[in-house]
Amino acid sequence: MTNWIRIGLLLLPISGLLTTWATLTPQPNPSTEFEAWSRFVTTTYFTISHLLGTVLGIILLIFGVIALGAYLAMERGRLGLIASVITIAANMLFLPIAGWAAFGEPAIGRAYLSGLEEAMQVNPGADFILLFLLSIVLALVGNVLLGIAIWRSKTLPKWAGPLWIAWGVMFYAAGVLFGLLVLGSSPPTQPVASFLMAISGALIVWRVFRQPPIAQQQ
Numbered sequence: 105m106t107n108w109i110r111i112g113l114l115l116l117p118i119s120g121l122l123t124t125w126a127t128l129t130p131q132p133n134p135s136t137e138f139e140a141w142s143r144f145v146t147t148t149y150f151t152i153s154h155l156l157g158t159v160l161g162i163i164l165l166i167f168g169v170i171a172l173g174a175y176l177a178m179e180r181g182r183l184g185l186i187a188s189v190i191t192i193a194a195n196m197l198f199l200p201i202a203g204w205a206a207f208g209e210p211a212i213g214r215a216y217l218s219g220l221e222e223a224m225q226v227n228p229g230a231d232f233i234l235l236f237l238l239s240i241v242l243a244l245v246g247n248v249l250l251g252i253a254i255w256r257s258k259t260l261p262k263w264a265g266p267l268w269i270a271w272g273v274m275f276y277a278a279g280v281l282f283g284l285l286v287l288g289s290s291p292p293t294q295p296v297a298s299f300l301m302a303i304s305g306a307l308i309v310w311r312v313f314r315q316p317p318i319a320q321q322q
Contacts, residue, residue: 115167119165120305129153131144139216142213145212146217158206163199170192176253181257183252187246197239261307270297274296278293
């Protein structure tokens with residue numbers, strides 16, 4: 105069990121690095137820059153970065169958070185277990201949204217470039233927006249609680265906790281909510297936040313691999 109948890113924790117910094125790469129290039133505002141946005145989302149880079157960066161990054165993050173929650177639970181930390189469940193639920197809800205972005209947005213972009221300008225008026229619907237907002241709020245709450253649980257841990261590095269909280273706030277609040285809903289594009293806070301998560305995950309991995317299993321410590 106301990107070895108599987110350690111392997112799972114390795115996925116945290118990998119997920120952070122993948123998300124950093126996927127968010128390095130901001131997409132144009134689809135509300136004002138129709139043609140530039142359409143050309144951007146129809147590139148091979150966009151598809152690959154979304155599939156390998158965003159979607160795969162989310163999947164690895166889910167498994168990494170499962171391992172982190174299990175580790176914190178072995179310390180008898182109820183907060184860490186609750187936080188990990190909330191965070192996992194948020195990422196599971198966000199997966200279909202990321203999938204739609206990877207395949208739906210290129211379809212809209214190709215339609216617009218082929219002369220169908222009405223394609224830019226496609227509305228995902230209120231249910232889609234509600235799912236999007238719910239996943240972001242849950243992700244923000246879950247990651248903040250997870251950062252607090254890491255800070256309170258008796259064995260994990262203290263500074264990994266504030267870094268984890270910083271990534272959650274910067275990525276979801278300043279990045280996704282403010283960026284997409286206000287600016288209309290992804291701001292530079294997203295890659296910075298993702299890199300902070302990679303650092304936090306690397307600190308956790310470094311500490312866990314340098315110490316004996318929790319069962320032996322107790």
